[in-house]
Amino acid sequence: MNDSSTLHDPDETRRPEERCEDQQRRVTALLANLWEAAPAWRRRLEGSNVSPADFGAPDVLTRLTPIAKSDLAALQVEDPPFGGFFIGDLTSSSRIFMSPGPIYDAQLGTTDIGGFARGLRAGGLARGDIVLNTFAYHLTPAGHAFESGALSLGCVVVPAGTGNTEQQARLLKDLPVTGYMGTPSFLRMLVEGADWRFKTACVAAEKLTEDERAVLESRGGRVSQLYGTADLGYLAGECEARSGMHLTEDKVIEILDPATGEPVPDGEIGQVAVTTFSPTYPFVRLTTGDLTRVVSTEMCECGRTSARIAGVLGRVGPGVKVRGMFVYEDHVRAALSRHGLGAGRLVIRRTAGQDTLTLEIVEPLSDEQQADLLRTLRDAIKLRAEIEIVPEVDAEPPQLVDAREIWQA
Ligand SMILES: [Zn+2]
Structure with missing residues (x-):
C-alpha cells in the first residue's frame, strides 16, 4: 500500500x-x-x-x-x-x-x-x-x-x-x-x-x-x-x-427478501441483515429494515474485491429515518393520545435538502397547548416538528407519513 x-x-x-x-x-x-x-x-x-x-x-x-x-x-x-x-x-x-x-x-x-x-x-x-x-x-x-x-x-x-x-x-x-x-x-x-x-x-x-x-x-x-x-x-x-x-470486511452482510427472509439474488432489492463478531455483544442476522441491492461483485477499479451495494433505497416496516433518528408511528400515536387527541399525523417532507416534520391536527389548540404537544413529541423522537391545523385528518393509520422521495434509480 x-x-x-x-x-x-x-x-x-x-x-x-x-x-x-x-x-x-x-x-x-x-x-x-x-x-x-x-x-x-x-x-x-x-x-x-x-x-x-x-x-x-x-x-x-x-x-x-x-x-x-x-x-x-x-x-x-x-x-x-x-x-x-x-x-x-x-x-x-x-x-x-x-x-x-x-x-x-x-x-x-x-x-x-x-x-x-x-x-x-x-x-x-x-x-x-x-x-x-x-x-x-x-x-x-x-x-x-x-x-x-x-x-x-x-x-x-x-x-x-x-x-x-x-x-x-x-x-x-x-x-x-x-x-x-x-x-x-x-x-x-x-x-x-x-x-x-x-x-x-x-x-x-x-x-x-x-x-x-x-x-x-x-x-x-x-x-x-x-x-x-x-x-x-x-x-x-x-x-x-x-x-x-463496498461492504465492510469484518461483518457478514446479507441482502434478504423482507417477506421470506431468504437471500435475494445479486441485483435484487432486499433488506440488509448483519452478523457481527463482538466477543460480548454479537448479533446473528440482525435485520436493519434498510432496503438495498448489490450493484457489483466484480473487483472495483480501486482494487477492492468486496461486493458493492447501492446504499439505502428505502425502508421496510413502519420506522422512518429522519435526520439520522428513527421515528415510529407509535411515537406519534402516543404523543397525540397523551394530549387527548385521536386524529392527527406526522408528515415528513424534504425542502431544499432539509427534512421537515409537520404534525397535522384538526383540534384548534391554543399556542400553549401546541407548545406542550410539540414538547411531548420532541421528547419521544428527539426531533423538532411544527404544528399545522388542518380541516380534516384520517383517524386511521398511517399516522406517520414519509412524503419524501425515498426511492432512487
Ligand atoms: Zn472501489
Missing part, C-alpha cells in the same frame, strides 16, 4: 474465496461461543433446529431465523437491558449506549468501536486532517463511533456534536478544519451559513442525491457516503471510484 492508497488493510483486496472462507471460520466460532455463553442466542439456534454439529456447515447462517431490530427492542423490554444477548461481565464494556427504540448497546474497548475507520479512510480522511464530527455524542453511539474511527486513522477530531450552529460556524472560521463527519443536510447548512470550504466530507445517516452531492462539492472537496447503524456500526462505504458502497 502506498501513501495515496485509501485501503485500510490487506483484507480489502483478498480473493473473494479467501473472504468467504474467513467469514465461514468466524461464523463457526461465533455460534460455538453463543451456544455455550448466551442463553437467549442458544434458544434462537435451537428454535432454528441448528445444533453444534451444524456450526461448520457452509449454509448454517442461512438456516438461522433473522431477528428484526424492532423485535430486538421488544426482547430488551422483556428482559432488560440486553434481552439476554450480552455475554459475560457488563463491566468489561467501555461504553453503554441507548438508541431510540429504546435499544441498549454495550461497546467493548475504545479503538474504532464501530469499525468506521475503514469507511472514513475509503472516503479520503487521513492523518493530518482536522475533522469536525457533528454526530450526536449523547446516549446514541454515532458520535463516539465516528470519533474513535477518525482518531484511529490519526486525524484530529473536533467533537462538535449536533446543534450549536453559531459556535460551529465560528470555530470553522478560527480553526483549520479540513474534514467533516455528519449528515449531508448539516454539512450544507455549514458550507452555506459559515462559508466554509472543506477538503473531505464523510456523510451518513441520510440519503444524499447526486444533485445534493454536486451542490456540496461545488463548495468544497470530496463528499463520500458511509452506511452504518447504531447497533451494528460501519457496514459499507464509497471509495474514490464512487460506483457503489
Whole structure:
C-alpha cells in the first residue's frame, strides 16, 4: 500500500474465496461461543433446529431465523437491558449506549468501536486532517463511533456534536478544519451559513442525491457516503471510484427478501441483515429494515474485491429515518393520545435538502397547548416538528407519513 492508497488493510483486496472462507471460520466460532455463553442466542439456534454439529456447515447462517431490530427492542423490554444477548461481565464494556427504540448497546474497548475507520479512510480522511464530527455524542453511539474511527486513522477530531450552529460556524472560521463527519443536510447548512470550504466530507445517516452531492462539492472537496447503524456500526462505504458502497470486511452482510427472509439474488432489492463478531455483544442476522441491492461483485477499479451495494433505497416496516433518528408511528400515536387527541399525523417532507416534520391536527389548540404537544413529541423522537391545523385528518393509520422521495434509480 502506498501513501495515496485509501485501503485500510490487506483484507480489502483478498480473493473473494479467501473472504468467504474467513467469514465461514468466524461464523463457526461465533455460534460455538453463543451456544455455550448466551442463553437467549442458544434458544434462537435451537428454535432454528441448528445444533453444534451444524456450526461448520457452509449454509448454517442461512438456516438461522433473522431477528428484526424492532423485535430486538421488544426482547430488551422483556428482559432488560440486553434481552439476554450480552455475554459475560457488563463491566468489561467501555461504553453503554441507548438508541431510540429504546435499544441498549454495550461497546467493548475504545479503538474504532464501530469499525468506521475503514469507511472514513475509503472516503479520503487521513492523518493530518482536522475533522469536525457533528454526530450526536449523547446516549446514541454515532458520535463516539465516528470519533474513535477518525482518531484511529490519526486525524484530529473536533467533537462538535449536533446543534450549536453559531459556535460551529465560528470555530470553522478560527480553526483549520479540513474534514467533516455528519449528515449531508448539516454539512450544507455549514458550507452555506459559515462559508466554509472543506477538503473531505464523510456523510451518513441520510440519503444524499447526486444533485445534493454536486451542490456540496461545488463548495468544497470530496463528499463520500458511509452506511452504518447504531447497533451494528460501519457496514459499507464509497471509495474514490464512487460506483457503489463496498461492504465492510469484518461483518457478514446479507441482502434478504423482507417477506421470506431468504437471500435475494445479486441485483435484487432486499433488506440488509448483519452478523457481527463482538466477543460480548454479537448479533446473528440482525435485520436493519434498510432496503438495498448489490450493484457489483466484480473487483472495483480501486482494487477492492468486496461486493458493492447501492446504499439505502428505502425502508421496510413502519420506522422512518429522519435526520439520522428513527421515528415510529407509535411515537406519534402516543404523543397525540397523551394530549387527548385521536386524529392527527406526522408528515415528513424534504425542502431544499432539509427534512421537515409537520404534525397535522384538526383540534384548534391554543399556542400553549401546541407548545406542550410539540414538547411531548420532541421528547419521544428527539426531533423538532411544527404544528399545522388542518380541516380534516384520517383517524386511521398511517399516522406517520414519509412524503419524501425515498426511492432512487
Ligand atoms: Zn472501489
